[in-house]
Amino acid sequence: MGQRRPNKVTQLDIARLAGVSQSTVSRVMAGDPKVEPDLRERVLQAARLHSYLPDARAQSLRRRESGMIGLVIKRPRGGLAGDAFFSNLIGEIMDRLHDAKSRLCLELVHEQENEVTVHEALLRSKRVDGVVLVESVVHDSRLELLQRDRFPFVLIGNPMLSRVWSVDNDNVAAGEMAANELIAAGYRRIAMLAGPPGVTVSEDRILGYSRALDAAGMPCRIWHSEFGIEAARRVAEEALSGPMAPDALVVLDDLMAMGVVLTAREIGMRIPDDLGLVSFNDTHLCHVLERGLTSVSLNIETIVREAVDCLMAQIRGDGPSEPRRILVPCQLRRRGSSAPVPRGEEALR
Amino acid sequence: MGQRRPNKVTQLDIARLAGVSQSTVSRVMAGDPKVEPDLRERVLQAARLHSYLPDARAQSLRRRESGMIGLVIKRPRGGLAGDAFFSNLIGEIMDRLHDAKSRLCLELVHEQENEVTVHEALLRSKRVDGVVLVESVVHDSRLELLQRDRFPFVLIGNPMLSRVWSVDNDNVAAGEMAANELIAAGYRRIAMLAGPPGVTVSEDRILGYSRALDAAGMPCRIWHSEFGIEAARRVAEEALSGPMAPDALVVLDDLMAMGVVLTAREIGMRIPDDLGLVSFNDTHLCHVLERGLTSVSLNIETIVREAVDCLMAQIRGDGPSEPRRILVPCQLRRRGSSAPVPRGEEALR
DNA sequence: TATCCTTGAGAATACGAATTCTCAAGGATC
DNA sequence: GATCCTTGAGAATTCGTATTCTCAAGGATA
Structure with a gap:
């Protein structure tokens, strides 16, 4: 005993x-x-x-590898809350790593804290052999540190920096695709509900959205919101009020789109009749909306496969030595929320 | 270079x-x-x-602790897919660990593979100081191993075994609560869509459901389904067909409930008029259904807090030495899917 | 002033496994 | 029959820190 x-x-x-x-x-x-x-x-x-x-610790000390990789996700405290995108991501990574018999060390970074901490705690202290970073901001000091110290890493997102291994969707194209869907459906006042300023996914999709609207000769309107259903809901309340409220929204992700749906419901706007909606990620949420939520599928599985493979290759030291930016294509999944506005009604708008 | x-x-x-x-x-x-x-x-x-x-590895070798804890989740390959419950869980754990400046090593176990592997890879090889296990089956050999080797661990779920630290909802009570809600609402043929046989959360809730129905003098009907939206959808197709199809379902979790919703929509059953629905977890999904999905909230935050604190205490060696089963209360969140059946209609049933 | 404690810091060792160094035995070669 | 390779395996070293052991210098005490 x-x-x-x-x-x-x-x-x-x-x-x-x-x-x-x-x-x-x-x-x-x-x-x-x-x-x-x-x-x-x-x-x-x-x-x-x-x-x-x-003893894994002794082995890890003697060989020069820990058999672990890190996954660093940057979100505010509690910001992972119920976001299916991350379960998907994590699930895929685990499955992928499973084959490579490596383990995963998860790390969440809260917005406000020093990003360097993680870099130190994970990589410089040799706890992991490499990291996968998710979501970067336009100027991300972590990337430069990682680059300087030549740590194996891959970014899921847009590095906005050369000579960095990264895997990403073509979010500009995705944004354009989303906006065009709404344009084609006949909406006239198409706005975008984006994420926090400076986040690259958001910026890229905004760019795509702008291009599409420019091409169609329509004016752009952009609202920014924090991530998450609640934040989006509040911003949507503001965005959807007033006489010149948009009749369609491109929303940064499904969760935020649900915020919009809730607001729309509250103020009595019907989807897609009064408000067209296209979002991104194509999570389960899209199927749940009565007539479905049109969403751009990101092929997370492919992204993760590319990312993990590339990270592993870096760690092993083989593979192409020149950093590359890998773009994974998106697909628009058309559902009820962007149903073409019936001719008759269009005239009324 | x-x-x-x-x-x-x-x-x-x-x-x-x-x-x-x-x-x-x-x-x-x-x-x-x-x-x-x-x-x-x-x-x-x-x-x-x-x-x-x-160097964390050297430190970890010399001191006798790794500063990491493991989180072991048992789900089939791809089974984490988009389940908000897990993002919530993981998010909470991270936030909690953050304060304890410990790191998290995530591990998914696929149903079919030898559970012992993880036990070895994580604990016996000293990679982590302790583990949090999520979801256990009625007879879980891992628990006995952990117990035998005196590893610090805590189970989130029902251990079905004495002398094990565990944190859980009172799922029997939760199941009863869910069923009673539907009984009170006036439904007459209340069935349950449960998880795979042998999973304790499922078994416990079934028990609660049965009690409630027995007490009301109603017959029980139980379907089993794998986790996930798709599996549930298929089982629901079977369950909801035929002349004696239930007019209400207690569903094991929100994601599975969504599967039911999809099926109901397909075959033209309206919720809550033709089909009452109560599920568990109270994720975002519940708000998305047109009139809301009634769900039993599990207070994940509290569960995680208790679990992590208890694990840390074990690792530090202080705290109460006698294993305890901690029960966190649930709350029913009443929404549209269990709206009382109007008097007039009730007569028609 | 001689002796006994403190105290601070260097030397040595432990942690557990991987690897390099060494060397003895056996086989091949001339 | 003497020399040169193999080959297999023990001895010693290494990985980077933490800790224990030791010891010299300085202060207190009688």
């Missing part, structure tokens, strides 16, 4: 038990073919008997 | 630079007061200059 935790079995113990040296045990564990079959068997025997398992 | 990664600064380097011994550097870094102020300053100076940072 002692408080002691046993499980102190080390290679040396196994060595003694098998009557060999510690180095031999190490060799056997490593599968070194330079060990006589009978010795090998004796060692394995002993190891099995004591259910020996190597 | 060399492939070399620098950043090989060790305590010894700092020691040399400051003209002291390595042990002194170590002492300074540890904040040992037994070092003369001027020496201390000299060392800190040098450390800052070379931006020295201790």
